Amino acid sequence: MLTDGPASGYDLKKHFESSFGHFFAAGYGSIYPALSALSKQGFVNCEKIPQDGKPDRKVYEITEEGRQFLLKALENPNPCHKLRSEFLATMCFAHLMPRKDVETVLDNRLEEIKRYQEMFRDIEGGGTSDWPGGMKFVLGFGEALAAAMETYINENRHLLAEKVVAKTATG
Amino acid sequence: MLTDGPASGYDLKKHFESSFGHFFAAGYGSIYPALSALSKQGFVNCEKIPQDGKPDRKVYEITEEGRQFLLKALENPNPCHKLRSEFLATMCFAHLMPRKDVETVLDNRLEEIKRYQEMFRDIEGGGTSDWPGGMKFVLGFGEALAAAMETYINENRHLLAEKVVAKTATG
DNA sequence: TGCAGCATGTAATTTGTTACATGATTAA
DNA sequence: TTAATCATGTAACAAATTACATGCTGCA
Numbered sequence: 001m002l003t004d005g006p007a008s009g010y011d012l013k014k015h016f017e018s019s020f021g022h023f024f025a026a027g028y029g030s031i032y033p034a035l036s037a038l039s040k041q042g043f044v045n046c047e048k049i050p051q052d053g054k055p056d057r058k059v060y061e062i063t064e065e066g067r068q069f070l071l072k073a074l075e076n077p078n079p080c081h082k083l084r085s086e087f088l089a090t091m092c093f094a095h096l097m098p099r100k101d102v103e104t105v106l107d108n109r110l111e112e113i114k115r116y117q118e119m120f121r122d123i124e125g126g127g128t129s130d131w132p133g134g135m136k137f138v139l140g141f142g143e144a145l146a147a148a149m150e151t152y153i154n155e156n157r158h159l160l161a162e163k164v165v166a167k168t169a170t171g
Numbered sequence: 172m173l174t175d176g177p178a179s180g181y182d183l184k185k186h187f188e189s190s191f192g193h194f195f196a197a198g199y200g201s202i203y204p205a206l207s208a209l210s211k212q213g214f215v216n217c218e219k220i221p222q223d224g225k226p227d228r229k230v231y232e233i234t235e236e237g238r239q240f241l242l243k244a245l246e247n248p249n250p251c252h253k254l255r256s257e258f259l260a261t262m263c264f265a266h267l268m269p270r271k272d273v274e275t276v277l278d279n280r281l282e283e284i285k286r287y288q289e290m291f292r293d294i295e296g297g298g299t300s301d302w303p304g305g306m307k308f309v310l311g312f313g314e315a316l317a318a319a320m321e322t323y324i325n326e327n328r329h330l331l332a333e334k335v336v337a338k339t340a341t342g
Numbered sequence: 343t344g345c346a347g348c349a350t351g352t353a354a355t356t357t358g359t360t361a362c363a364t365g366a367t368t369a370a
Numbered sequence: 371t372t373a374a375t376c377a378t379g380t381a382a383c384a385a386a387t388t389a390c391a392t393g394c395t396g397c398a
Contacts, residue, residue, distance in 0.1 A: 003264065010377055020263075023256040029359060032379055053366035055378040074268050077275045079257035081283075085194040086250035088312060092191075093174065094305035097245050104248045112252075133330040134265035140330075141259060141323055148319035152312055159304040159311075181349055200387060203351055224394035226350040 002044060002062040003070065009035055009058065019123055019135070022116060022142040035060055043069050094160040102160050106153055113153075116146050173215060173233040174241065180206055180229070190294055190306070193287055193313040206231055214240050265331040273331050277324055284324075287317050 001007065001015055009031045016026045026034075035058075038044045043066030049057040062070075087109055094102045120143050128136055172178065172186055180202045187197045197205075206229075209215045214237030220228040233241075258280055265273045291314050299307055 003267065008377080009379090010375095020260075023254045023259040025253060025255070025358090027359070028377095028379075029361095029381095030357085036379095051366095051377080054376060055364085057377070070264070071267060074261055074264055075272065076257075076261070077272070078279050078283075079261045079276065081254075081256040081258040081280065082196060083194045083252075083254050083316075084196070085252040086247070087252040088194040088309045089191075090245055090247070090250045091312075092303075092305045092309050093241070093245055094308070095303040096174065096242060101246065101248070105250065108249050109252065132263075132266040133333045134263045137265070137327055137330040138259045138263050140327055141262075141320075144319050144323040145254075145316060148315050149312075152315040156308055156311055159308040162304045179349080180351090196386090198387070199349095199351075200353095200389095201385080207351095222349080222394095225348060226392085228349070 002060060003067065006047075006059045006061040008060065018119060019139065021119075022146075023138070038066065042066075091160065095162050099161060103157075106157050106160070110150060110153060113146050113150050116142065117150075120146070173231060174238065177218075177230045177232040179231065189290060190310065192290075193317075194309070209237065213237075262331065266333050270332060274328075277328050277331070281321065281324060284317050284321050287313065288321075291317070 001012055001020070007015075009028065012031055012035075013026075013028060016024065016031075035044065035046075039046050039060070042063060044060045044062055047059045047061070049059060051057055087105065090097075090105055091102075120139060123139060128139070172183055172191070178186075180199065183202055183206075184197075184199060186192075187195065187202075206215065206217075210217055210231070213234060215231045215233055218230045218232070220230060222228055258276065261268075261276055262273075291310060294310060299310070
């Protein structure tokens, strides 16, 4: 992210909550240790800006070595892409759940999808014309997935409306 | 998975490589420790079946307590659903990469999607009529996402064909 | 002759999450 | 007066990956 300009850990967190959030999560517990590790390795420089009341603002800037390191990392021809979904795991067992609970889970998922869609709209509202094509591609990818999920859930939730079968020892 | 019938760790791994694989990954290093933990807690029982040459086959069966525990776990109204994609992270920086490399990454991703689609077809070829609706829903979900990704990549890869801009200190 | 499949696990390492700790400013 | 935003971090814990360790059978 620092290739786009210097930033503090706090700033980076905001990127993880908006544009990057849909495909990569990171909290302060990952970000701050990462920045100090990168600093030790010489991949970023840190400028401390004193502030009153708050801790010093630490603004990090990528170095030439950091840029070279990134370029090397980007050479991986097969970067991973993994979904981890407790939502789908839950749906596998819909037949063991009260139907009301299944509906709630689906409705909550649809709401989260809607929140993502609003986020995408907000980002685009802020103007994307000066962004690199890659960013537009990634944003569009997120939107396409969100739309596909929404459509799929709405059109197939009837599959989950089976009778509840008690599968106990007495079967 | 054991709600569907007894199985060994080795069997479970196969499920993680096929039907469950597209939304939840697990290797032996997770499965075997998990089974022995569940066994200690009384959520599964283990039957050892001696074999020649190979280690004993250990077949695990869910207990009534295990079933109750699962039911409790399924009560979460907001199960998570997270993507972690180094593929998308890479594409964010496409403008820093040689165009050939970008093309390779996209082609490799399309190939992996194709492999998933073949997997889905194989699973459905084996007959799905006796499956619970939840399983059909989850399989269909995976197919819908795969199709959406394929379409999106094919229709938008042109966004990644920008000129390579050298952004160094002299930039 | 070698590889894939069957079958189990442990140990070390790496990675990620959560809770804790501090504290001023500003808008509702 | 309450919550959100700004702003940093550490420590403990939980989870996941990878490498290691073993060894037979059957197919090409």
